[in-house]
Amino acid sequence: MPELPEVESLKLxxxxxxxxxxxxxxxxxxxxxxxxxxxxLQKNLGGExxxxxxxxxxxxxxxxxxxxxxxxxxxxxxxxxxxxKQRSLDTHDHVLLDFEGGLHLRLRDPRxxxxxxxxxxxxxxxxxLLHHLGPEPLEKDFSANYLFKLCQxxxxxxxxFLMNAKHVVGVGNIYATEALFLSNIRxxxxxxxxxxxxxxxxxxxxxxxxxxSIKSGGTTFRDYVDVDEKPGLHQLKLNAYxxxxxxxxxxxxxxxxxxxxxxxxxxxxxxxx
DNA sequence: ACGTGTACCTGCACGC
DNA sequence: TGCGTGCAGGTACACG
Numbered sequence: 001m002p003e004l005p006e007v008e009s010l011k012l013x014x015x016x017x018x019x020x021x022x023x024x025x026x027x028x029x030x031x032x033x034x035x036x037x038x039x040x041l042q043k044n045l046g047g048e049x050x051x052x053x054x055x056x057x058x059x060x061x062x063x064x065x066x067x068x069x070x071x072x073x074x075x076x077x078x079x080x081x082x083x084x085k086q087r088s089l090d091t092h093d094h095v096l097l098d099f100e101g102g103l104h105l106r107l108r109d110p111r112x113x114x115x116x117x118x119x120x121x122x123x124x125x126x127x128x129l130l131h132h133l134g135p136e137p138l139e140k141d142f143s144a145n146y147l148f149k150l151c152q153x154x155x156x157x158x159x160x161f162l163m164n165a166k167h168v169v170g171v172g173n174i175y176a177t178e179a180l181f182l183s184n185i186r187x188x189x190x191x192x193x194x195x196x197x198x199x200x201x202x203x204x205x206x207x208x209x210x211x212x213s214i215k216s217g218g219t220t221f222r223d224y225v226d227v228d229e230k231p232g233l234h235q236l237k238l239n240a241y242x243x244x245x246x247x248x249x250x251x252x253x254x255x256x257x258x259x260x261x262x263x264x265x266x267x268x269x270x271x272x273x
Numbered sequence: 274a275c276g277t278g279t280a281c282c283t284g285c286a287c288g289c
Numbered sequence: 290t291g292c293g294t295g296c297a298g299g300t301a302c303a304c305g
Contacts, residue, residue: 003298034281034300058299076299077283092283111282113299129300156276164276165300172298221298222285241298261277264296 002074004058004137004170005213006224006232010080011055012214013227017082018050021103023064027096029089033109034075037095038118044068045118050099057133057169061124069121071129075113077223081106105227134168137206142168148199151191158194159187160261162206171206173263174219174241179205181240186272187265188258212237240266 002010026041038044048064055061060080062070074080085104095107095116107116119127135142147168154161161167162176171179180187182205185198194202218224218232221242225231239249243266244257253270 006298073299075282076297109282110284111297111299113281115300154275160276163299174298219298224298262279263299 002058002078002218002224003172003175004055005175005210005216005234006218007055007058007060007074007170008214009218009226009232011053011060014060014080015053017103017227018053018062018099018105020049021099021101022047022049023097023099025096025098027098029094029096033094033112033114033116035115035117037116041118045070056124056130057136057165058172059130063121067121069119069124071115071117071119071124071127072107073115073129075109075111075115077111078107078109078114079223079225079229081108081225081227081229083229110223132166134164134166137168137170137210142203142206144196144200144203147203148194148196151194151199154191156191157187157260158185158189158191158202159265161191163261163263168206170210173265174238175206175209175213177241177266178209178239181267181272182209184271184273187260187267240268242266 023045026045028037031037045064045068048066050062051065052063058073060072082103082105090108092110093106093108097105125131150167151161159176159180162171179202183198183201185202213219213234216232216234217226219234220231221235240255243255246255248255248268248271251268251270253268255266256269258265
């Protein structure tokens with residue numbers, strides 16, 4: 001489900017409510033998501049305080065006072081939200097986190113493509129899931145120059161290229177689609193055919209669409225909700241994603257849908273070349 | 274070595 | 290109503 005803006009929105013809302021709080025109890029309602037969850041969580045984290053809540057790529061990182069960190073990924077259908085401890089359990093409520101002061105956080109993930117792991121805070125960057133990741137798109141090191149140079153080495157379609165976390169993290173199906181629309185580039189173009197000026201436009205478009213989505217609290221299609229189970233608003237601003245057969249806001253042509261690497265892509269056949 | 278296809282899993286909307 | 294099909298904000302891995 002969530003791409004960078006959705007995870008960033010969760011992080012921003014979790015931070016002020018969790019930092020400094022002790023984790024009282026961790027309850028696992030099953031033993032695995034996409035991979036087995038650590039079975040020693042209560043022993044390792046029970047009684048520890050939350051020092052920080054961070055995001056790297058689409059991973060949410062929770063640092064605790066004993067130098068351990070939780071790594072959480074929401075996959076396609078994961079939700080992380082505060083609720084009442086008394087609320088009855090949904091079939092797919094897999095993890096319950098009770099913090100001091102009665103704060104109760106739940107992880108719900110019907111498809112179980114999510115991940116929950118524990119690692120030492122110091123070694124988090126070396127973790128198998130994180131070590132190979134490319135730059136954060138909203139940071140300075142993700143520049144037009146960086147993008148252009150990397151593009152020149154790849155014969156993959158530009159959309160697939162953008163969704164490859166080795167090149168840049170956090171850009172999933174929605175935002176790759178939208179950034180390409182904003183920069184007038186057809187998603188099927190080979191990355192190595194992108195011109196210098198296009199890479200500048202594309203780099204800007206990626207930063208813009210991600211930044212605006214964060215401001216809108218993310219995009220909600222079906223599963224995503226924030227920590228208070230409220231949807232985001234960015235779906236109201238999409239230009240291409242999920243708009244097959246509707247008219248382009250720029251030129252009134254019909255938006256097309258194609259499949260690339262098994263995922264839907266949407267583009268305007270007139271404005272994107 | 275890189276790019277694509279497949280697997281993981283459930284739920285929902287659709288057409289017949 | 291019921292069933293089959295196709296689709297869904299992700300990612301690691303096996304293959305060619």
